[in-house]
Amino acid sequence: MLRQNAWKTYDNEKLEKMNAFCEAYKTFLSTCKTERECVTFAVEEIKKAGYVDLKDVIASGKALKPQDKVYVQQMGKALAMFHIGDAPLENGMNLLGAHIDSPRLDIKQDPLYEDSDLALLDTHYYGGVKKYQWVALPLALHGVVVKKDGTVVPVVIGEDESDPVLGISDLLIHLAQNQMEKPASKVVEGEDLNILVGSRPLEGEEKEPVKAYILNLLSEKYGITEEDFTSAELEAVPAGKARDYGLDRSMVMGYGHDDRVCAYPSYQAMFSLEHVQKTCVCLLVDKEEIGSVGATGMHSRFFENAVAEVLECMGQYSELKVRRALANSKMLSSDVSAAFDPNYPSVMEKKNSAYFGKGLTINKYTGSRGKSGSNDANAEYIAEIRKAFDDNGVAYQTAELGKVDQGGGGTIAYIMGNYGMDVIDSGVAVQNMHAPWEVASKIDIYEAYLGYCAFLKEIK
Numbered sequence: 271m272l273r274q275n276a277w278k279t280y281d282n283e284k285l286e287k288m289n290a291f292c293e294a295y296k297t298f299l300s301t302c303k304t305e306r307e308c309v310t311f312a313v314e315e316i317k318k319a320g321y322v323d324l325k326d327v328i329a330s331g332k333a334l335k336p337q338d339k340v341y342v343q344q345m346g347k348a349l350a351m352f353h354i355g356d357a358p359l360e361n362g363m364n365l366l367g368a369h370i371d372s373p374r375l376d377i378k379q380d381p382l383y384e385d386s387d388l389a390l391l392d393t394h395y396y397g398g399v400k401k402y403q404w405v406a407l408p409l410a411l412h413g414v415v416v417k418k419d420g421t422v423v424p425v426v427i428g429e430d431e432s433d434p435v436l437g438i439s440d441l442l443i444h445l446a447q448n449q450m451e452k453p454a455s456k457v458v459e460g461e462d463l464n465i466l467v468g469s470r471p472l473e474g475e476e477k478e479p480v481k482a483y484i485l486n487l488l489s490e491k492y493g494i495t496e497e498d499f500t501s502a503e504l505e506a507v508p509a510g511k512a513r514d515y516g517l518d519r520s521m522v523m524g525y526g527h528d529d530r531v532c533a534y535p536s537y538q539a540m541f542s543l544e545h546v547q548k549t550c551v552c553l554l555v556d557k558e559e560i561g562s563v564g565a566t567g568m569h570s571r572f573f574e575n576a577v578a579e580v581l582e583c584m585g586q587y588s589e590l591k592v593r594r595a596l597a598n599s600k601m602l603s604s605d606v607s608a609a610f611d612p613n614y615p616s617v618m619e620k621k622n623s624a625y626f627g628k629g630l631t632i633n634k635y636t637g638s639r640g641k642s643g644s645n646d647a648n649a650e651y652i653a654e655i656r657k658a659f660d661d662n663g664v665a666y667q668t669a670e671l672g673k674v675d676q677g678g679g680g681t682i683a684y685i686m687g688n689y690g691m692d693v694i695d696s697g698v699a700v701q702n703m704h705a706p707w708e709v710a711s712k713i714d715i716y717e718a719y720l721g722y723c724a725f726l727k728e729i730k
């Protein structure tokens with residue numbers, strides 16, 4: 271089945287809308303390099319769109335009613351938005367679910383040390399990365415430091431043009447004979463991903479003077495001590511903004527497309543809703559890259575609890591109604607897919623690959639090899655999705671993540687499928703997935719937004 275290149279269908283008016291959407295997305299991608307930053311950014315926007323914090327609703331004792339809009343945060347790293355419909359919540363919801371964490375280097379709890387008159391930070395890589403890609407690369411630090419008195423100190427170093435950047439050294443080619451003979455997985459070891467942060471000694475300091483200079487800087491700028499690293503969440507990420515990619519500016523290069531390229535269109539699609547019959551929800555979660563674990567990941571009961579609270583505020587709570595609401599729901603697990611790359615055709619099966627420019631990608635199943643660890647969507651549900659997209663002129667394609675025995679991957683779809691709801695993966699095709707700089711097609715990003723809008727409005 272050949273899918274038309276969507277660029278051929280766009281007129282000037284639609285091109286203008288697409289470009290405006292992608293410019294706004296680039297701002298989001300450049301600003302939001304951690305899950306905390308994504309939630310903070312999104313909450314500011316959704317509050318302007320009329321969404322109210324569910325905690326405030328509960329505290330006020332106010333009852334929720336159809337067409338009310340509320341949101342729930344989980345530890346500042348996960349977010350659920352509800353636009354309540356006229357139909358009873360137990361009839362189910364239309365869900366858009368994406369994750370907002372991305373592969374990166376986390377700073378360890380006791381990270382700062384001095385060696386050979388250089389100050390360095392120890393790291394622990396997060397998610398699936400090719401470790402050799404993270405050396406000789408300008409890095410920025412993003413995150414928070416929480417002091418013992420509860421004060422939260424936000425940290426962003428390396429993004430402003432006046433900021434310094436950090437980095438991990440690479441071995442010069444002149445001395446790399448042995449290194450070059452290693453397999454790619456061993457060229458750079460995890461414990462060697464140490465970030466160089468300084469080389470200037472503090473005047474008058476005899477013991478570890480370079481480390482002392484760095485600590486003095488941190489104390490002056492942020493009021494933090496070495497012990498405060500213990501209660502810090504700091505992430506090293508590629509420094510710099512998302513940018514147009516290609517001479518024709520048809521693509522976007524940036525850090526964190528996986529999966530913010532689906533998260534942004536998902537919550538933006540909620541703003542397109544007016545009067546809804548069925549409750550619509552956008553769910554942005556953390557920890558997908560390491561198995562959706564922990565209190566902010568999809569394996570937690572964060573979303574389930576949020577549904578229970580909404581029902582309680584509507585005066586309709588019961589355990590059975592929570593179960594029915596989840597089981598009767600339908601979901602797009604908004605996650606990226608692998609875009610066909612003509613530089614590496616041997617790992618892809620052309621007829622069942624996603625391509626730049628052909629719109630939103632549907633993956634019936636993910637997993638690996640014999641569909642291990644996958645959600646496998648029902649044919650009836652896929653037909654319903656096809657109709658919604660076709661009726662609304664959404665460009666879309668179907669794909670798998672590489673050849674059958676080549677590899678594979680997973681999303682949050684199978685977790686939500688455990689509730690008994692219909693789920694299918696649907697997102698944007700990406701090149702360089704999990705590399706520091708990923709690439710996506712502008713037209714696919716915009717078609718994802720249009721597809722998510724169609725799903726929320728059309729699925730019954």
